[in-house]
């Protein structure tokens with residue numbers, strides 16, 4: 633278990649003491665990436681490496697040269713490591729998350745695009761590969777994210793086009809929430825799916841929930857075969873209720889409401905469907921650590937994941953022209 637003040641700074645003042653320059657940031661990343669000592673990314677040989685110029689390491693076996701950032705989220709960055717560390721600190725210390733504009737201002741970055749791309753790279757470090765699946769009692773249901781089209785039937789072609797446009801910006805997200813007894817929620821998992829069929833939701837359940845768990849769903853046919861995959865199913869069919877506030881999946885309903893509020897609030901509803909997956913990762917990261925008392929520990933965990941997360945280019949993120957981050 634990492635210790636506050638020994639493995640990560642406790643406060644912003646400590647942060648400034650720990651990371652006065654690039655060399656200090658590099659040493660910190662090296663300590664986390666090569667905890668058990670240097671391992672050559674090329675030949676895989678462990679052991680002492682020569683220190684080259686500008687933070688380079690040279691493998692004694694194969695003479696491969698690399699830096700601690702090679703092959704990580706910080707790969708080939710034009711932004712200082714100090715700014716990256718400050719970005720991680722800022723992101724993990726803001727309970728509701730940050731926008732690219734907010735990050736640009738706080739770090740004094742030259743361009744909005746740089747801040748935007750940094751945030752997207754870091755979102756990719758928020759989900760740990762091989763993380764444990766949910767277990768116990770788990771509610772599962774889908775929710776539609778995005779603005780709802782106007783209710784009135786559209787009489788003109790123009791209005792019809794508007795409805796189509798709004799619909800194109802909607803996404804279906806399947807949500808799984810651990811339900812605790814007697815009350816409260818545990819961890820969550822989210823995934824954008826193309827439709828609500830069994831072919832879309834079953835793979836999510838299998839990836840996200842431990843077999844043997846009690847899975848609470850509505851009457852949807854999509855979950856019909858859960859028991860065949862080793863789950864116990866609690867089919868919760870909404871009965872006619874006089875209470876208008878009654879919902880059949882209260883945990884999913886609550887998480888969906890928080891997710892929508894976060895997308896509308898922090899991100900002002902501007903998230904495009906093609907980027908939604910990464911925002912879902914960030915929301916999951918924040919939700920599952922909502923009770924964490926130590927923000928410094930979140931900083932440490934994110935750095936830890938950032939040095940094992942594959943690099944991604946601006947072109948891959950934006951799907952357009954290359955831009956230096």
Ligand SMILES: [Zn+2]
Pocket residue numbers: 672673674675676677691692693694695696
């Ligand atoms: Zn080597």
